[in-house]
Amino acid sequence: MILLNCPNCGPRNVQEFRFGGEHNPRPAAPLAVDNAEWTDYLFLKANKLGVQKEWWYHRAGCRLWFLAERHTQSNQVLKTYCWTARPNREGETCVE
């Protein structure tokens, strides 16, 4: 079981978290994109071998959704950070 560094709470067992899937931004204007782009957003995952940017949720903790960069082969987590600039307990912002 890997350790995951919650930007708010620090390193915790991965059991405390929910995996949220690949970082896959929603098109800003869904009605303006073509079908291929929309299908890509909805259904096509990159399923990357290598460092993947992905969502995690600290379900059994502070309830923060945050981003992690994890190597999908070694399972090594290179870094974790927030989507928005918000201060953590020490008052530091946790964006990338």
Next chain:
Amino acid sequence: MLNNALYRLEPQAGETIDRAQTFTFTFEGRAVIAHPGDTIASALAAAGVHVISRSFKYHRPRGVMCMAGHCPNCLVQVGDEPNVRACQTPAEPDMVVKPQNVWPSLKKDAMAFTGLFSRFMPVGFYYKTFIRPQAMWPLFERILRRIAGLGKVNPATPPDRYDKQYLHTDVAVVGGGPAGLSAALAAAEQGATVSLFDENPQPGGHWRYALPAPDDGPLPDLAAQAEAHPGITVYPETTVLSCYEDNWLSARRGNRLFKIRAGAVIFATGAYDRPLIFDNDELPGVRFGGAAQRLLRLYGVQPGKRAIVVTANDGGWRIAAGLQAAGVSVVAVVDERPESEAGAVSHVLQADARVFWRHTIRAARGAGAVEGADIAPLDAQVRPQFIAGDLIVINIGLTPANGLLYQAQTKISYNEDRAEFLPETLPAGVFAAGRVAGSHAGATELAEGRLAGRQAAAFLGLAPAPPSAEITALAGQKAAGPKRSSARVDVPGSQKRFVCFCEDVTDKDLETAIAEGFDSIELLKRYSTISMGPCQGKMCAANTIHLCARHTGQSVAQTGTTTARPPLAPVSLGVLAGQNMEPVKRTALDAWHRANGAGMMVAGLWMRPEHYGNPPAEVQAVRERVGLIDVSTLGKLQLTGPGAPDFLDRIYVNKWQKLGVGRVRYGVMCNDEGVVMNDGVTARLSETTWYTTTTSSGAGAIFEWMQWWLQSGWGGEVHVTNISEVNAAFNLAGPRARAVLQKLTDADLLNEAFPYMHVRHLTLAGVACMVMRIGFTGELSYEIHCPTGAAHYVWERLLDAGRDFGIAPFGVEAQRILRLEKAHIIVGQDTDALSDPISADMAWAVKLDKADFLGQRPLRQVAQDGPAQRLVGFTMARPGLVPDEGLQIVRPTAAGPEIIGWVTSSRHSPTLNQTIGLCWLPAPLAGQPGATFTIRMNGKLEEARVHHGPFYDPQGDRLRI
């Protein structure tokens, strides 16, 4: 009673048994005498019982071989527990021990004849034999179940108690031998907290039983030092089962599972004896050097009376000397080395001991147990000579216990010089020391342990890193030492030669499997089942690689190894499961429901009253008088902030900006595929405060879903709080609901003051409540949300107030009927992972013209194309017939019945006295009220009719009274 004095020695220094006390247990019905500290196997050995069990496939007699918990040859049944390792399990008074795989008895086993027919039971026997004819499969199954399997499980056995413990430590040391202990001490001296795990009753490793080598020097009492060090916690009798990422280990002690997070891990797991493949290589009386020494030193038991020692290193000679000192007659020492390569050891033997240089064993001989051995020179085609004896000690080399190192992703390679698989590159934070890393002499083991301890401390930033010169010097010291393992894995022969003792796989089986094309090591494993038995490859994996390499013409390195997976040692499922910790959620009224005759049902994590005895009567109470249901399980979310309507607009298909304060609206939530995720009502309590309910099962997921959108860009000026458990909720429903409620409050409840789809803060019986006038049941109804702490009080006041009006509590089943009479859908029951709200008859809720919302793009498409399938109501033509939910709707065609839809909900309506339901139908058919279609029930097609709108009170007048 079996005499335990036959093989028991005078007290030995360092023995673990307490001779002051004796007790008995039974083995196959006979009493066996034992001392506290004895294992089942040591007590049996003391009594001269050398055959303990029979083998899995051929039912050959088997006895204690490794005495270290590695081989499968001593698996016994203890009481109700099968597959107990006799060599590791302490003997206890009155224990009932039985051999396994025997019928009718150990001595006369009926299945042993399978050995005679073994030529008809080749590798892959099961895949090849029990195939045709298919009609025989039930018979085959009966036969196979009789033959196969290890031990017997008694289904009536009461469950044992199990638990789990979490440990956190700077350094975890696995293995309490000399290397592990010195590593623990070195790390602790640098200030690290250290946890040391050892599977034996006391730490000390092979120093507890092995006779010291001359260059070992005096042995310090490291175990006592470690016990005394405040920074070290020793966990004896604890087997580490697995190693996962970020140094996460699991270990077992008795019925407890440890989960361990360590900053650094030092594997000092030692090594175990390597078997040699020869004829009858598992005949009882063939024991490894480690087993002979353990029996002698730990339990004061002679492993035999006349010993033939087969070796390839100086350790074998020390064992011979030890046996001799314990009164065992050493008949012969058979060393495959030339005399020139051996240390100065031969002089220690008795005068009549025969010494064979450059010789090895060819066969064990004897009926049921060893009576002697065939000895032959290594390289000459000479007829072997027979030497009589009752003990054959095999001490030809060691297999490093590297299973956990493999799991830790260590790169391990075959070292030709030392004929062993040794670690090459260790991952960060993982260290290896001692015999698992190739150290052989005591001084090297200690030095390597200390080095690993300091390296672990340095990795954690507690100490400076040891100089690299020291590391290089130690590597040189290890390489220069005498070779402890032979590269030879087998000798020529003609009879049964087992590579795998667990599943009775012979070298011939492996050769056949490779010839049949299973020539990669992973395929060979799966096909032959080698390394898949209780020993998990400890006995066979290394030898299999060598044999596979030889038969495929590859090097050992090219052949590779099979993947090492957890658990390292067998573990009972109870240990992994731990306590029964399945969470159950109960509402504040749970006790009331049970005390009042509720039949409870499981709804997600919740327990809910399904009924109070008579659902149709509960329906009638709501329709004609008034009913009360506990809906505390609803998800309840509070949204605050001026951004709330914008956020609601994005995640619901409905519009929210113009919902006035004090109003309530039903909402549907979709994802970006346009699929219905959840539904519920939302009330605007003030300009900036909103209150949303979700389905009971969806509460947690919807909160997380909302949080995700809030925290990834849609979070302007709105905050969502999950108050599902903060508030309890009840629905007071029925034509007399207003009259009941009025008895608890002075507030004006008349239709004009508190109309349908409005919300009010009311004080009910002195408790501040939030009350929504909504109508899932189709009657005048009030959904009352009050603090959970006051729930029981308010509930009872409502029942008191309703007594004169004929109030009755109603359960989930009555509610399901009531809502179906109104054709109200239940998300997840009537919708699935492909249902959009337009097709599900809720197009009125979907506001395609508003700004961007989840599901807008696909729902526009559905609106444009029109739904393909629609959710509609139906009634049955034949009275009294209620189709099961999930049944298929089929259309008869010339080519046979065609599935065109399915039933999602169906009930007998007590109000209308007819069958009603909801179903999915092709849109053209669904669009014609009264059109008929057929449902397949028990093979027959039953006629049903399309129905549009609610079955009961279609105009909704009763909601608005």
